[in-house]
Every structure is written in C-alpha cells, then in structure tokens.
Amino acid sequence: MTALEQSKKQPSLWEIFAVFAKVGALTFGGGYSMLPIINKEAVERKGWVTQEEVMDYYAVGQCLPGIIAINTGVFVGCKVRGKSGGIAAALGIAFPSLVIIMLIAALLAPYMNLPIVQKAFMGIRVAVAALIIQAIATMWKKGIKDIFTAIIFAAAFSLAALTNISTVLIIICSVVLGIVIKVFAMKGK
C-alpha cells in the first residue's frame, strides 16, 4: 500500500473514538477551549479536516442545541466517516466526562458532610456566582443589541423568574419571535 492510499484509507471508528476521547479529556471548561486540541489532533496529526472547516463547524455548532464540543466533534466525524463516524466522535467526547465525573462523585460523596468540605463548598458557590455573572456579561454583549432584543430579554426574564412556564416553551417562543421580528416586521434588515 502506498503512502497515498494509506492517507486515503478511512480511519476506523475506534480511531475516531480514541481521538475524540483525547479531545474530551484535554478540554477544560468546554466550548472554545476545545478548539486548539481539535486542531492539534484532527487537523495536524490526522489531517481529517482543515482548520477552516473546524472553525465553520464550531460556528454552526454554537447555533445548534446541545453541547458545542459534541456538535463540533460530530461534524468532524461525519466528514471523515459519515453517520457512524459522527456517533463515534460523540461517544469519544462523552467518555472521559462519564468516567471522571463518576469517579469524583463517588469519591466525594462520603466527605460531603464534613464541616471543612461544607465550608469549602460555601466558598466555591460564591465563585460560581461570580463566574456566571461574567458569562452573562459576555452573552449580553452578543445578544442584546436593540430595543427588540431588550424587550425579549425582559419578557423572558419575567416569565422565567415569576411564572412556572417551562424553559422549553420560553425558548420555542423566542425562536418564533425572532423570526417574526427579523423576517417579517423588519423585512430581513
């Protein structure tokens, strides 16, 4: 088999799974932090996709429901080996999370009631609040751009904070509103 044939040979599902398991294990925090690792593994080492393709997948992945790392991985897997490649990539990314979190949950459980651990978590909760506020600030800049988006924000906030309407329903309404405002009222302005 020549080098060319070798490089054209489809990678095995196991290989796709293994590469994305590595991506999952080395991604710390999800989303954007996964891109350099996908670039290193799938672009540079394996040559499955180009860096531009990965950027496109990531951009579209953000616009799809679910976990962005999985979305991006499934795109790469599909490109390399069709549907089964996509599934192998998704399972690969999910695998390290499953193992690591199960271990931590099991190891931590017996200690959760110790006073010192409780105190540590009281501190940690404060950090979580601050980190979420930072994420909200970033999202605010991207999402609230004019009077309509400000109204949608206020409406969604009031509904979620004051009523029991389900999160799913609020999101569906926002999709409909977005399309109505942009496509019909503003004529795609």
Next chain:
Amino acid sequence: MIYVLLFYEFFKIGLFAVGGGLATIPFLYDLAVKHNWYTNQDVVDMIAISESTPGAIGLNMSTYVGYTTAGVLGSIISTIAIIIPEIIIVIIVSKVLNQFSSSKYVVSAFYGIRPTVTALICVACLEVLKVSVFNWGEFLQSYNWAALVNYKAAILFALVLFLVFKFKKHPVYYIAGCALAGMLLF
C-alpha cells in the same frame, strides 16, 4: 421508572439547550423543582465540579445529575440522552451546512434565542446567589432582614467578581481560591 424519566428529561435538554454548557443550568433548576432529585444548592456544587474538571461542562453536568439521581447507570443514561438529539441534528445539518449558516431563518431565530438564553441564565444566577451570598432558605423561615445577607460571602463575592473581570483566568483558579477562602472564612 427513574431511568426512563432521566432519559426523557435529558433528551429534552439536548434538544432545547442552545448556547453551550451554561444553557443547561436553567433546565437543571427546572428538574430540581419538578422531580426533587436534588436541591438548588446541589446544582451549584455540580456546576463548580463540572467547571473544574476536564470535559465539556454540559456533559459533566448531565453525568453528575444522572449519578446523583440514579447511580452509574443513571449517569450513562442521562449523558447518552443529552447527546442523541445533537448527533441527529448535526448529521442532518452537515448535509446542508452552507445553506444552514446563511439562512435568514436561522439568523433570525438566533436574534430571538440569544437574549432569551441570557435572561434564563440570569434567573439561574439569582438561584445561585440565594445559596451563596444570601441565606435565602433561612430568611424565608424567619423573615429576619439582618440575617438575609451572608456578609463574609458578600465581601468574598465582591472580591472574586472584581478579579474575574480584571483577570480573565480559567474558572478552576477562582473555584480553588474560593474553596480555600471558604475553609478559612466560614
């Protein structure tokens, strides 16, 4: 049947949580209210652990909730359930990738989704504040205004908020620092 219920709830999250890991938080609070699988305070602890361990936050959270609710099998089921809708959607979209990202309907849907997800996460953040900076649970029982704010936590919060915006370091540093501060302060 707890496993069927877990599968159903996480399949729904996978289908509707747009905007990455943090977008799953409002749904997790929904589940806390709806099924009593865990408390609001547990959600915050799960966020902290998910942010400070390897792996995408959304996946870590689904595994954690599944484990807390129904052990090893629960965590496998909830994680598989959250990724199935995504696999299906991406396989479909990958065939029409170019039309998809330039479609005016997709762009407009996002015009509506972005402010909504921001609002949902703001509401989730209030829940986090209730168990971190405020003594909300105790306050609801006593209506003692003097005990509403946990002052030590409020000071720590102001400090961390400042640091988070000033130095955009990885979350794990702030979480580790606050764990230490918590052991010393509280």
